[in-house]
Amino acid sequence: MDFQVGIVSEGVEDVSVISDCVMVGIFSKLEWEETDWPQGLDIQGEIFFLSSCHHTCTSSLYSFFIHFSSCKSSSIFIQMIPQQESDFDHNYLKPYYGKLFPFADIFKWMTYGHDGKHPGCDQSYFGRREFSFTLKGDFYLRFQSFNNALELENSIKEKCPLKIDIGPVYTVDPAKRHAYAQGDNNVFAPVERELIFDIDMTDYDDVRYCCRGADVCLNCWPLMTIAIKVIDTSLRDDFGFKHILWVYSGRRGVHCWVCDGKARRLTNEQRASIADYYRVYKGNENSHKKVSLMGAALHPFLATSYTNVLKDYFEKILLTSQNLLATEERYEKILSMIPDESIASELRGKWQDSRRSSSAKEDINVVRWEQCKQLLQSGKHKAQGLRRCVEEIVFFFTYPRLDMEVSKHMNHLLKAPFCVHPKTGRVCVPIDPNQCDEFDPTTVPTLFQLLEELNNEGLRADVNGEWNGTSLGNAITLFRSSFLEPLQKACKEEIERSYNLKLQQSKNSVGW
Amino acid sequence: MEIVRPQSHRNLFSSNDAVSVPSLPLYRSAPPLEVRLEDFESFAIDRLRVLKGISDGLSRGKKPEEMEKLVKELWKVNMRHQHASEVLNKDIISHFVLRLVYCRTEDLRKWFLSMECALFRYRFRFLTPEAQRAVMDNFDLTCRAVNNVEFESIKEKLGQVARSMGQPSPTVDAIFYKVPFEEVPELVAGRKVFISQGYAYVAMNQVVSLVATLFRSQLSKTLILTNRKWTSSIREQEKHRLTPIVEALSSSYLGPDFSQPREYAEISLKDIDQVAKSSFPLCMRHLFDKLKEDHHLKHGGRMQLGLFLKGVGLNLEDALAFWRAEFSKKVGLEKFEKDYSYNIRHNYGKEGKRTDYTPYSCQKIISSTPGAGDQHGCPYRHFSEENLRAALSRMGVNSRAMEDVMDKVRNRHYQLACTLTFEALHGMTCDAGINHPNQYFSDSQKILQPKKDSSAQNLVTARE
Numbered sequence: 001m002d003f004q005v006g007i008v009s010e011g012v013e014d015v016s017v018i019s020d021c022v023m024v025g026i027f028s029k030l031e032w033e034e035t036d037w038p039q040g041l042d043i044q045g046e047i048f049f050l051s052s053c054h055h056t057c058t059s060s061l062y063s064f065f066i067h068f069s070s071c072k073s074s075s076i077f078i079q080m081i082p083q084q085e086s087d088f089d090h091n092y093l094k095p096y097y098g099k100l101f102p103f104a105d106i107f108k109w110m111t112y113g114h115d116g117k118h119p120g121c122d123q124s125y126f127g128r129r130e131f132s133f134t135l136k137g138d139f140y141l142r143f144q145s146f147n148n149a150l151e152l153e154n155s156i157k158e159k160c161p162l163k164i165d166i167g168p169v170y171t172v173d174p175a176k177r178h179a180y181a182q183g184d185n186n187v188f189a190p191v192e193r194e195l196i197f198d199i200d201m202t203d204y205d206d207v208r209y210c211c212r213g214a215d216v217c218l219n220c221w222p223l224m225t226i227a228i229k230v231i232d233t234s235l236r237d238d239f240g241f242k243h244i245l246w247v248y249s250g251r252r253g254v255h256c257w258v259c260d261g262k263a264r265r266l267t268n269e270q271r272a273s274i275a276d277y278y279r280v281y282k283g284n285e286n287s288h289k290k291v292s293l294m295g296a297a298l299h300p301f302l303a304t305s306y307t308n309v310l311k312d313y314f315e316k317i318l319l320t321s322q323n324l325l326a327t328e329e330r331y332e333k334i335l336s337m338i339p340d341e342s343i344a345s346e347l348r349g350k351w352q353d354s355r356r357s358s359s360a361k362e363d364i365n366v367v368r369w370e371q372c373k374q375l376l377q378s379g380k381h382k383a384q385g386l387r388r389c390v391e392e393i394v395f396f397f398t399y400p401r402l403d404m405e406v407s408k409h410m411n412h413l414l415k416a417p418f419c420v421h422p423k424t425g426r427v428c429v430p431i432d433p434n435q436c437d438e439f440d441p442t443t444v445p446t447l448f449q450l451l452e453e454l455n456n457e458g459l460r461a462d463v464n465g466e467w468n469g470t471s472l473g474n475a476i477t478l479f480r481s482s483f484l485e486p487l488q489k490a491c492k493e494e495i496e497r498s499y500n501l502k503l504q505q506s507k508n509s510v511g512w
Numbered sequence: 513m514e515i516v517r518p519q520s521h522r523n524l525f526s527s528n529d530a531v532s533v534p535s536l537p538l539y540r541s542a543p544p545l546e547v548r549l550e551d552f553e554s555f556a557i558d559r560l561r562v563l564k565g566i567s568d569g570l571s572r573g574k575k576p577e578e579m580e581k582l583v584k585e586l587w588k589v590n591m592r593h594q595h596a597s598e599v600l601n602k603d604i605i606s607h608f609v610l611r612l613v614y615c616r617t618e619d620l621r622k623w624f625l626s627m628e629c630a631l632f633r634y635r636f637r638f639l640t641p642e643a644q645r646a647v648m649d650n651f652d653l654t655c656r657a658v659n660n661v662e663f664e665s666i667k668e669k670l671g672q673v674a675r676s677m678g679q680p681s682p683t684v685d686a687i688f689y690k691v692p693f694e695e696v697p698e699l700v701a702g703r704k705v706f707i708s709q710g711y712a713y714v715a716m717n718q719v720v721s722l723v724a725t726l727f728r729s730q731l732s733k734t735l736i737l738t739n740r741k742w743t744s745s746i747r748e749q750e751k752h753r754l755t756p757i758v759e760a761l762s763s764s765y766l767g768p769d770f771s772q773p774r775e776y777a778e779i780s781l782k783d784i785d786q787v788a789k790s791s792f793p794l795c796m797r798h799l800f801d802k803l804k805e806d807h808h809l810k811h812g813g814r815m816q817l818g819l820f821l822k823g824v825g826l827n828l829e830d831a832l833a834f835w836r837a838e839f840s841k842k843v844g845l846e847k848f849e850k851d852y853s854y855n856i857r858h859n860y861g862k863e864g865k866r867t868d869y870t871p872y873s874c875q876k877i878i879s880s881t882p883g884a885g886d887q888h889g890c891p892y893r894h895f896s897e898e899n900l901r902a903a904l905s906r907m908g909v910n911s912r913a914m915e916d917v918m919d920k921v922r923n924r925h926y927q928l929a930c931t932l933t934f935e936a937l938h939g940m941t942c943d944a945g946i947n948h949p950n951q952y953f954s955d956s957q958k959i960l961q962p963k964k965d966s967s968a969q970n971l972v973t974a975r976e
Contacts, residue, residue, distance in 0.1 A: 203884050239693060240710030262710070266694065273697035277707075284884050286895045297675035299703045404881065405811070 092447050093160045093420065100450060101156070101418055102476050107149035109484055110166075112259075113491030120499025128191075130167030130174045132413055133159055142167075143174040162422050165413035168193035169264075190410040192265055195241075195258035195274065198406040198414065199227045202252065207397045209322050209330070214423075216252045216441055219321045224254050225436050226313050227400035230305045231256060231278065232433040238301060239274070243487045245479075246431040248444060250421025254431060255414060259487055261494055268409055275407040277301070280399050291396045293388040306391060310398045315369065318397060325351070325368040334372070337393055340386055343375050417479070420447045429475035432482060445471035536635055536647055537600065538727065539607050539734075547605050553757050556613065558590040559606035560761065563627040570630065570875065575924065583634040612746070612754070613761045615739040625732055633724040648719065651726045658688040658713065669706045670713060677704060682715065689714045689722065696722050781830040784821075791956035793930060793949045794891045795877060796820050798903060802887045807842035812880065812888040814852075816872055818859050823871035823950040828860045873948045874927050892917075892926040909936050 107126070108115075114125035131144040131152070141159075146152040156164065168190035172180055180188040201208075201216050201223065210219040228246055235241045235258060243259040266274075280302070283290045298306065318324065325331045331351055335344045351368060376389045406412050419428045425446040431439050453470045547555075565586040569579055591606070593599050607628070614624035636644065648654050663670075663684075670688065671681035682688070693712040698721050699705040705712040714722050747755050779787055788800045799817040803809050809817065814835075821831060835856055839848045857863045874890070882889040891900055897918065904914055913936035920929035930946045938959050946952050 206884070237709070238707040240708075262694075269697050270694050273701040276701035277703055279881075282881070282883070283894070284882055284886050286882075286887070286891070286899050295676040295678055297672045299676045300669045300672045300706055301703065302676075303672060401884070404883065 092425075092451060093162070094157075095451055095454070096420060096447055097157050097160060099454060100470065100472055102479070103149060103153040103156070105476065105479060105484060106416065106418070107152060108488060109259075112261075112264075113488060113495050118492065118495055118499070120495045120502075124173070125169065127173050128171070129169045130413075131416075132165040132167060133161035134163040134165070135159060135161055143177065145174045164416040164419050166416050167413045168410050193410040193412075195263040195266055195271060196407060196412070196414050197231060197256040197258075197275075198249075198253065198403045199224060199231075199256075199400060200249075200253040200403060203401040203403070207322075214252055218440065218442065221439075221441055222313055222317050222321070223398065224441075225439070226309055226398050227402075228254060228256075228431065228433050228436045229309045230400050231402075233308075234278070234301055234305070243483065243490065244433070245417070245483045246433050246436070247417045247428050248426070248431055248439070248441060249415065250419065250426045250428045250444075251424050255417075255428075257414075257417075261491075271410070272404075272408040275402060275404045278400065278402055279404065280395055281401050291392045291399070293392050293395065296387075298388070298391065302395075305399070306394065310394050314394045314398050315366070319365040319369055320363050322397075323365060324397065325365045325372075328352075331368065334393055337396065338376070338386075338389055343386075346375060347372055418475075427472065427475070429472075430479045430483065432478055445475070535600070535643055536632070536639060537604050537607075538647070538650055539604065539611075539731070542608050543604055545601060545605065549753070551602075551605070552609055552754065553761070555602050555606040556609040556761055558602070559610055561590045562586045562631065563610075563624070566627050566630050567623070579630075580634055580637065583631065584638065587631075587635070609758075610761075611735065611738050612742060613758050615735045615742055621732075621735045621739070625728065625735065628731060629724055629728045632727050633720055636720055636723060644719070647723060651723060653689060653691070653719075653722070653726075656689050656691055658690050662690075663688065666706060666708070666713065669708075670715075673704070673706045674715070687716045689716075689719065691722060695725055697725065779825050781826075781833055784826070784834065787824075787953075787957070790960055791953050793946070793952040794903060794907060794933060795889070796949055796953075797907060798891055799887055803838050807838050810886050810888075811855075812882060812886050814855065815859070816877060816880075816888040818856060819869055819871040820949050820953075822859060822869075824953050828857065828862065831856055831860070871948070871950050874930070874946060877949070878926050890926050890930075892921050892929045893924075897921075904933065907933070907937065909933055 110129055111126045114121045114123070116123055127145055127147045129145060130142070131146070133141045133144060133156075135141065141161075144155065146155065167174075169192040170177070171187060171189050171191055174188075177188040201211075201220065202213055204220070204223050205212055208220040208223065211217055232244060232246065235244055235256075241258050241260045241263055243263075245257040245259065247255045247257070249255055280293075281290055282292070293302070297303070323330065325334065328351075331347075335348060338344045338347075347368075350371060373390055376386060406414065415428065417428050417430060420426070421428065425448055426441075426444045427447065427450070429444055450470050450472055562583075566579075566583060569582045574582065591599065591602060593602050610624065614620040636647065639647070645654060658666075663686075667682070674681050690711050690713055693700050693705075693707050693710055696705060696712050696714055696718075699714065699718055700707065700712060704718065705714055707713075750758075788797060792800060796817055799809060799813050802813070803817070818831065818835070821834070826834070832853060835852060836845070836848050839852055843851070854863060859869050861869070877888070878890045878893050880889050882894055891903055895903065900921065901914060901918070904917060909917065913932060917929045917932045917936075920926075920932060927946050930952065931942050934942050934946060934952060934956070938956060940959055942955060944951075
């Protein structure tokens with residue numbers, strides 16, 4: 001097999017450092033050992049096998065990292081590109097859809113109780129839901145619909161999509177939409193759609209220093225944990241929603257599906273209002289103040305989020321792990337958020353000297369933050385806009401940043417849980433909001449890993465599905481017990497209730 | 513309503529009620545009135561003047577206090593009647609006639625709904641507390657007032673909300689209404705209410721928002737029903753009497769939407785760089801420059817600039833070439849074809865549901881919310897002062913005009929700021945004011961490229 005050495009420009013950056021390691025290539029273990037290394041490539045140090053973050057599993061290959069012992073920056077990200085095309089979908093997606101993808105669970109979810117077992121069931125419900133498939137070669141099939149679980153399963157197994165998206169439930173079967181979408185009065189329109197949120201780590205690039213772009217690591221992942229905690233709590237306490245599913249997006253973020261009946265029937269305007277309720281960070285490089293908390297008090301939602309989540313995560317985790325005040329470049333960023341120049345100068349003065357004198361005991365970021373807080377909250381300098389400065393800084397670095405467009409429109413498609421992310425090979429597994437502190441994106445099962453497990457265990461006829469013996473087992477159990485089962489129960493109750501109500505009404509109308 | 517011939521003056525509706533309590537009709541059902549045919553049309557036109565005035569005021573970015581004054585004035589001028597008792601009738605009749613006129617397409621419905629809701633909202637504010645409560649009764653709201661026990665338990669949170677808006681904490685006798693959060697989307701969006709377990713606690717001074725939403729959803733539903741009735745029976749039945757009047761009433765009031773390119777403005781690929789410098793408004797100039805610089809724009813920017821270019825007359829082929837030339841420098845040809853060309857064709861109505869999208873108006877652009885990495889929006893609104901000054905001086909605005917512009921911006925008159933910029937750069941006044949980026953462009957082109965066609969035109973006529 002021939003390899004070319006080239007510089008990869010994945011998206012925007014063409015140089016990338018992943019902690020202290022430089023990723024050298026993607027090839028199998030045997031090939032590594034047998035390869036004649038191209039000339040000019042200077043390799044020193046130990047060779048590690050694939051470890052935590054940053055690997056792609058797009059074919060039957062391992063990634064290797066080489067640790068450059070004293071190399072810190074300006075390392076070059078070299079990717080060895082094998083000549084043949086990746087067999088990702090054939091060798092890996094096919095058996096995944098064949099043995100592991102939980103079709104029955106997805107179907108049960110999407111029927112929302114309309115499985116035909118109760119006279120009040122709407123038999124057409126599932127068939128009016130849109131699915132869309134992204135196929136190899138970037139073919140995109142929209143408006144796919146199915147009448148039952150078997151049709152859904154067969155279609156996916158046959159087409160082997162790289163990605164499955166779920167859309168809304170329409171007034172009629174999407175396959176028949178052309179017959180209805182005529183002229184001005186559009187009778188083909190969405191009627192139900194989960195309330196969804198998409199939180200993506202790239203929107204936080206200006207507040208994390210460990211990674212950029214598509215990368216994530218355990219140092220910046222807490223930003224996602226914060227988002228889950230803040231939003232989940234509010235969805236339940238403020239809006240009264242109960243059936244909420246959080247899913248890892250497979251690479252650099254999380255998705256949220258709110259599935260209560262009330263949520264599914266929200267209009268676009270109502271969705272936009274909820275998204276705006278959650279919006280704090282405004283603006284971009286062109287505007288000035290991005291977090292502006294005016295008023296004598298914070299809205300209860302913001303106050304609760306700050307006290308229960310943001311403050312601690314900022315002070316106890318992010319300050320240190322992101323070294324937010326450790327260097328001049330970084331502390332200047334925070335100083336620029338203080339509207340009072342005299343305070344900023346005072347702090348600058350303290351910090352420019354303290355490089356030498358800082359005590360080894362306490363972390364420099366913590367020390368400096370204390371100094372900063374003291375000055376801002378002392379009340380000594382009573383300048384305008386200073387009142388909430390501390391909170392504004394904390395919000396800027398921690399508060400959730402949602403993609404507004406995803407939530408605002410009923411017809412927005414979103415990736416289905418349990419898909420495999422083509423670039424990382426990771427499965428989009430559910431995240432338990434009550435245990436989200438412990439979620440580790442770097443240990444999420446990958447496709448390759450799962451198939452290996454299956455192969456090693458041998459073929460087992462398992463009543464619950466083959467996933468049981470694999471790392472996927474926990475994910476599916478979580479999906480069922482904490483989300484699907486309570487949801488189904490509630491749906492059945494709702495169907496029964498409205499059926500009985502209709503019966504009652506028709507009885508009343510039959511009068512003498 | 514019964515429409516009678518011009519000669520008859522009979523009026524069945526009792527006029528006494530109208531005088532005593534100035535009320536706000538909810539237009540729930542057509543009242544049993546007789547209307548003269550000439551009043552049918554003239555009442556509708558008078559009301560239309562009010563709605564059009566509101567529309568103009570909104571698109572010029574007038575602040576709420578200004579709008580209040582405007583609505584009061586418009587109503588007084590246009591909706592009076594020689595017989596004081598007839599004022600209410602005129603109100604109701606004109607509304608129902610316009611419903612017929614504006615129920616017929618999605619766009620018309622949208623416009624009518626917006627204007628009627630704005631009108632309702634401002635009129636509600638002028639009512640006495642008793643009259644307001646009467647309206648609220650009509651919407652079944654008074655029963656949802658929060659009782660003392662519940663008030664005590666949430667008093668602190670209510671206080672926090674009030675203080676977050678710079679208002680004092682509510683006193684013990686303050687009235688709050690507990691409604692499902694879905695009924696007050698604006699208040700939710702602005703975090704202006706306390707929300708708990710799906711209910712929003714609305715203060716008395718926020719009730720306008722609540723009532724307006726309820727009015728809106730009621731009117732929205734009835735418009736659809738009216739449309740069905742119109743198409744299925746009324747249009748045909750009235751084809752010699754009302755239908756021609758109805759059809760004539762709607763055509764001239766919505767203003768140009770620039771979905772068809774104007775005569776002067778057909779530009780081709782080679783012209784773009786030149787006209788961008790001379791005739792693009794700041795928002796588009798910024799997007800254009802950023803695109804040239806980064807060879808990329810996020811979705812919001814692609815839409816805003818892309819549709820604008822369509823409006824100035826760039827055809828699909830040239831548009832694809834334009835975007836391809838820029839994007840391929842960053843993402844490569846293949847990725848451009850794969851990920852971006854579809855959207856461009858979609859904008860021209862060649863994909864998907866084949867809607868031919870219209871370029872965004874100033875109102876739409878001003879109210880957009882550019883986020884991280886975005887370059888769209890209205891620079892007069894979304895840029896910080898220093899960034900805006902820098903951008904304007906790059907465009908060539910002199911320092912004296914700059915101060916006038918910044919003054920407008922500080923007072924949040926974004927469109928007036930843009931108009932001043934136009935005037936400063938072209939050396940001519942723009943009386944109509946800028947309402948639409950494509951209007952800026954075509955007005956600019958009219959000045960910079962005086963009619964080249966007219967000479968050809970003269971030739972033709974001379975020969976004849």
